[in-house]
Amino acid sequence: MSSxxxxxxxxxxxxxxxxxxxWIWKQLTSMRIALFLLLLLAIAxxxxxxxxxxxxxxxxxxxxxDANPELAPILDGIQLFDVYTSVWxxxxxxxxxxxxxxxxxxxxGVHYKALRAQPPVAPKIFSRMPASQSVTWAKxxxxxxxxxxxxxxxxxxxxxxxxxxxxxRGYVRETGNLVFHFSLIGVLIAVGIGGGLSHNGQRVLVEGxxxxxNLAGYDSFSxxxxxxxxxxxxxxxxxxxxxVDFDIRNRTNVGTPLDFRAFVSSKLTPTDTPxxxxxxxxxxxxxxxxxxxxTGNGYAPYITIRDAKGNLVFAGANAxxxxxxxxxxxxxxxxxxxxxxxxxxxxxxxxxQALDNGAFTSIYPAPVxxxxxxxxxxxxxxxxxxxxxxxxxxxxxxxxxxxxxxAEIRGLQLKLGETVQLPNGLGSVTxxxxxxxxxxxxxxxPGGIWVLVFSLLxxxxxxxxxxxxxxxxxxxxxxxxxxxxxLARGDDPALTDIVQNIVGELKGQQINRKGxx
Amino acid sequence: MGIALNVGLSQxxxxxxxxxxxxxxxxxxxxxxxxxxxxxxxxxxxTQASRFxxxxxxxLIIAALLHTVGVVLRGIAxxxxxxxxxxxxxxxxxxxxxxxxxxxxxxxxxxxxxxxVTGFVILILGxxxxxxxxxxxxxxxxxxxxxxxxxxxxxVLAVAFFNxxxxxSTSYLLKTANWVNSSKxxxxxxxxxxxxxxxxxENLERLAYRFNIIGFILWSFTLIAGAIWAERAWHRxxxxxxxxxxxxxxxxxxxxxLHANATRGWTGKRSAWLSLVGFxxxxxxxxxxNLFFKGLHVYSGL
Ligand code: HEM
Numbered sequence: 001m002s003s004x005x006x007x008x009x010x011x012x013x014x015x016x017x018x019x020x021x022x023w024i025w026k027q028l029t030s031m032r033i034a035l036f037l038l039l040l041l042a043i044a045x046x047x048x049x050x051x052x053x054x055x056x057x058x059x060x061x062x063x064x065x066d067a068n069p070e071l072a073p074i075l076d077g078i079q080l081f082d083v084y085t086s087v088w089x090x091x092x093x094x095x096x097x098x099x100x101x102x103x104x105x106x107x108x109g110v111h112y113k114a115l116r117a118q119p120p121v122a123p124k125i126f127s128r129m130p131a132s133q134s135v136t137w138a139k140x141x142x143x144x145x146x147x148x149x150x151x152x153x154x155x156x157x158x159x160x161x162x163x164x165x166x167x168x169r170g171y172v173r174e175t176g177n178l179v180f181h182f183s184l185i186g187v188l189i190a191v192g193i194g195g196g197l198s199h200n201g202q203r204v205l206v207e208g209x210x211x212x213x214n215l216a217g218y219d220s221f222s223x224x225x226x227x228x229x230x231x232x233x234x235x236x237x238x239x240x241x242x243x244v245d246f247d248i249r250n251r252t253n254v255g256t257p258l259d260f261r262a263f264v265s266s267k268l269t270p271t272d273t274p275x276x277x278x279x280x281x282x283x284x285x286x287x288x289x290x291x292x293x294x295t296g297n298g299y300a301p302y303i304t305i306r307d308a309k310g311n312l313v314f315a316g317a318n319a320x321x322x323x324x325x326x327x328x329x330x331x332x333x334x335x336x337x338x339x340x341x342x343x344x345x346x347x348x349x350x351x352x353q354a355l356d357n358g359a360f361t362s363i364y365p366a367p368v369x370x371x372x373x374x375x376x377x378x379x380x381x382x383x384x385x386x387x388x389x390x391x392x393x394x395x396x397x398x399x400x401x402x403x404x405x406x407a408e409i410r411g412l413q414l415k416l417g418e419t420v421q422l423p424n425g426l427g428s429v430t431x432x433x434x435x436x437x438x439x440x441x442x443x444x445x446p447g448g449i450w451v452l453v454f455s456l457l458x459x460x461x462x463x464x465x466x467x468x469x470x471x472x473x474x475x476x477x478x479x480x481x482x483x484x485x486x487l488a489r490g491d492d493p494a495l496t497d498i499v500q501n502i503v504g505e506l507k508g509q510q511i512n513r514k515g516x517x
Numbered sequence: 518m519g520i521a522l523n524v525g526l527s528q529x530x531x532x533x534x535x536x537x538x539x540x541x542x543x544x545x546x547x548x549x550x551x552x553x554x555x556x557x558x559x560x561x562x563x564t565q566a567s568r569f570x571x572x573x574x575x576x577l578i579i580a581a582l583l584h585t586v587g588v589v590l591r592g593i594a595x596x597x598x599x600x601x602x603x604x605x606x607x608x609x610x611x612x613x614x615x616x617x618x619x620x621x622x623x624x625x626x627x628x629x630x631x632x633x634v635t636g637f638v639i640l641i642l643g644x645x646x647x648x649x650x651x652x653x654x655x656x657x658x659x660x661x662x663x664x665x666x667x668x669x670x671x672x673v674l675a676v677a678f679f680n681x682x683x684x685x686s687t688s689y690l691l692k693t694a695n696w697v698n699s700s701k702x703x704x705x706x707x708x709x710x711x712x713x714x715x716x717x718x719e720n721l722e723r724l725a726y727r728f729n730i731i732g733f734i735l736w737s738f739t740l741i742a743g744a745i746w747a748e749r750a751w752h753r754x755x756x757x758x759x760x761x762x763x764x765x766x767x768x769x770x771x772x773x774x775l776h777a778n779a780t781r782g783w784t785g786k787r788s789a790w791l792s793l794v795g796f797x798x799x800x801x802x803x804x805x806x807n808l809f810f811k812g813l814h815v816y817s818g819l
Binding site (some may be wrong): 032034041048056191250251252253256259260280281283291293441443445451456462467 | 758765773
């Protein structure tokens with residue numbers, strides 16, 4: 001009949017889907033593949049240290065694109081700027097963890113049974129074991145009973161059957177190993193879930209300014225996948241004062257920052273009394289669902305600008321970005337609300353020194369002899385188009401320089417408290433006072449603590465596992481004496497010593513450990 | 518607020534380091550002489566050999582003492598722990614290698630790798646004093662943390678263990694190499710005789726494994742401590758910064774090494790190679806990554 005022919009084909013088990021699946025599963029969970037995937041993971045991690053990564057160094061990526069406009073998109077195509085979230089990197093570690101689960105779950109079952117089972121019975125031929133000794137000794141009548149007692153005392157689990165004793169110790173080796181591998185799964189899950197629930201944002205605060213914890217309060221913000229804005233606790237924080245200590249005493253160390261201190265006051269609700277706090281590098285301030293970190297600082301010269309009629313058109317302290325370790329700082333000032341818009345590219349030198357070519361540099365990071373220089377540009381600031389503009393950059397393509405550079409009028413120079421006239425009747429500018437700013441980072445990651453817990457568990461597990469020897473020992477009474485054998489899981493150089501030691505103890509003699517070698 | 522850096526004292530520290538290098542070199546030459554004598558085919562030369570070994574060990578201990586004084590003075594001169602830039606990591610790390618080695622020497626018979634270890638220490642100190650030297654400086658605020666003490670000291674210790682394991686794996690590979698054993702060349706014949714005097718290949722492999730597991734446990738701790746510190750200093754526990762990447766790579770390679778030792782077909786030569794690859798990554802992490810890769814860990818001081 002025709003149906004039997006069909007049956008035959010379906011019945012060929014070697015090629016069935018299930019057969020293949022079983023075969024693949026067996027391969028995937030083999031030690032060889034685990035090793036291969038581990039080494040592959042190490043290799044796959046390397047590119048992320050060669051090319052800049054969007055997560056760690058976004059500006060580096062932009063710079064790379066500028067420098068290599070041809071190559072960069074190709075590299076980007078294979079995710080070399082996002083290595084650790086790339087498809088191929090993820091594939092490797094996901095496979096590795098599937099393999100891990102497939103490996104340790106069955107081993108847990110085996111180990112659970114082993115924990116309840118008796119030590120395996122003595123082998124027939126002791127001399128086949130890696131360490132063994134046969135002793136002729138007449139007084140052997142109670143040797144099994146004494147061996148049982150001795151091995152118990154040494155921490156073995158022991159069974160005595162008639163004239164032979166089987167003992168095993170070091171079960172925690174496998175327990176530690178399993179705890180380690182399971183904890184790795186815990187780490188991975190905690191990293192994943194924690195990352196999804198986390199968020200962090202940055203804000204530059206000038207002394208006197210107040211931050212309010214909502215999305216609008218941040219200069220930049222990166223939410224995790226599960227973030228909702230109502231997760232932000234609406235506290236407020238004012239930077240009252242920022243202090244820096246620079247070394248001036250030690251010759252080899254002059255100008256090195258010794259300490260940064262951001263004094264803040266915070267309120268959980270608008271009606272609270274402000275609570276003082278201090279943030280230092282390595283010492284974040286804990287706020288509800290956010291730790292506040294100090295990540296940078298610099299100067300924010302407070303400037304006022306008046307138009308030709310004397311009306312105030314600008315008053316403020318913009319953060320100037322430090323350009324070198326002596327805090328030569330670059331800042332941008334935009335004055336949009338006047339008849340003729342203008343902008344200023346300003347340099348601030350905390351301790352100014354003139355160079356031979358007429359330019360300035362700063363020779364010490366604290367404001368010993370501060371100087372502000374201004375290059376003024378007149379024209380459209382490009383703010384009206386409604387596109388948000390970088391506050392740290394001035395697009396001068398539609399503007400003409402009216403002071404500094406190639407302009408007829410030299411760049412303006414102001415010492416603290418001075419007022420100078422702007423060119424072209426734009427008004428006057430006054431350098432009122434020096435303030436500082438702090439770059440703060442508000443970070444929240446509820447997974448962190450769990451990552452730590454599982455990491456420490458893994459560490460404890462692996463330490464136990466690697467440092468605990470697992471051994472089996474057998475003792476058997478023979479007609480003219482007794483014999484002892486030992487077996488270890490993995491290599492164990494102490495095995496021969498152990499056998500000798502047991503022989504010695506059973507014969508009731510002290511044995512010289514050194515001499516046994 | 519302020520610290521007192523003592524430049525005069527740091528110069529004295531440097532003198533001690535130089536002095537220790539001189540004695541290390543003497544120890545190295547004596548150890549090498551010892552091996553060469555052992556390999557000699559004249560019986561008389563061979564019987565005198567062990568005297569050289571004893572002298573070399575005494576020299577090594579003297580060098581280690583001078584070295585210790587140099588490191589301690591450096592710490593006093595900087596009024597902090599002496600491991601905050603590459604010069605200091607190097608001199609402290611090299612000292613740890615020697616101390617771990619001397620300790621191991623009193624527990625296990627590892628005399629035969631003395632030439633490797635001493636030579637390597639001279640190399641590190643040479644690089645430190647010629648390429649990495651910087652005057653004492655205070656700690657930048659990001660480094661002012663007790664985690665500097667814990668994290669770095671354990672990392673340096675781990676490296677010392679990996680280093681000795683690598684020397685053992687190298688011995689193992691040379692001893693078992695076919696090109697050594699089947700060679701007819703005279704120079705290689707000497708090498709063969711030297712390695713014939715080393716412990717059995719299985720013992721070398723086993724010892725390397727012991728040093729590597731301690732190294733691995735310490736390195737795991739370094740990784741965790743680094744993440745805790747990163748959370749305090751940089752507001753995230755892990756950010757794939759270049760140094761973090763390489764710490765991770767090293768950890769994974771040594772995890773691979775441990776697996777290799779339990780995988781059929783991967784014990785012996787392959788696992789010994791993995792031990793060397795792991796140590797190469799450690800060296801790479803310390804030199805190329807510190808000096809040429811961009812990242813947050815810019816503490817070379819250069
Ligand atoms: C994330 C991936 C993995 C890492 C980081 C890792 C790491 C380690 C480490 C460090 C050890 C030695 C310490 C100890 O014995 O407790 C070890 C042992 C072991 N691993 Fe893994 N492992 C991973 C995945 C796997 C997988 C997928 C398997 C199964 C195929 C596996 C099976 C084993 C076995 C059987 C041992 C014991 C070896 C022995 O008896 O010495 N591991 N692993």
